[in-house]
Amino acid sequence: MKLQVFGLKKCSTCQKALTWLDKNDLEHSFSDVREVPLDSAQVSKWSSALCPCPSAFAPPAQYGLAIDRLAKEHRADMVMPATEQSIRALLLCELTNPAFALPESSVFFAISDKAEVLRIAGDAGIDTPPQTILHDPHPAGVVPNCGFPLVLKPARSIG
Secondary structure, X not given: OOEEEEEOOXXXXXXXXXXXXXXXXXXXXXXXOOOOOOOHHHHHHHHHHHOOOOOOOOOHHHHHXXXXXXXXXXXXXXXXXXXXXXXXXXXXXXXXXOOEOOOOHHHHHHHOEHHHHHHHHHHOOOOOOOOOOOOOOOOOOOHHHHOOOOOOOOOEOOO
C-alpha cells in the first residue's frame, strides 16, 4: 500500500517523517499543501473518520443523539461532558441515557446566568462587585459612566 503524505516541504518534522519512511522502505508520495492546497471537503471527511464525536456547537438534538449513539456503541458506563456547551446541548436534547453524568437542568441553567449567581451571592452576604447589565449591544455613553477598573463580560458563558 502506497502512503500519501501531506505536509510542508520545508517543515523539519515532515522531513524527518519522510526520511523515516525512506529508511523503512515504505512506499509513499508527498504533497506540499502550500503548492497544492487540500480540498476542504476531503479534510472534513478525514476529520469525521478520525473523530466520530460531533461538535458541541452542533444543534443540541444532533449532538445529543450522536453522543447517545457513541455511549451505547462503546457500552460506556459514564459519559461526563467537560464543557458548559456540551452540558447545555445534552440537557436541551433531554435524553435519558443513564450513562450521562449531568446536573439538574434547573441548577445548571441558574448557575450559567452570571447576574443571577451574583444576586444569590449578594443575598447570602457575599461581597460582589457592582454590576450593570447592558441590554443594548451598542450602549453609547454607558461604559464611560461605569468607572474604572472595568470588566465587560457576556451575561452567560454559553448559548
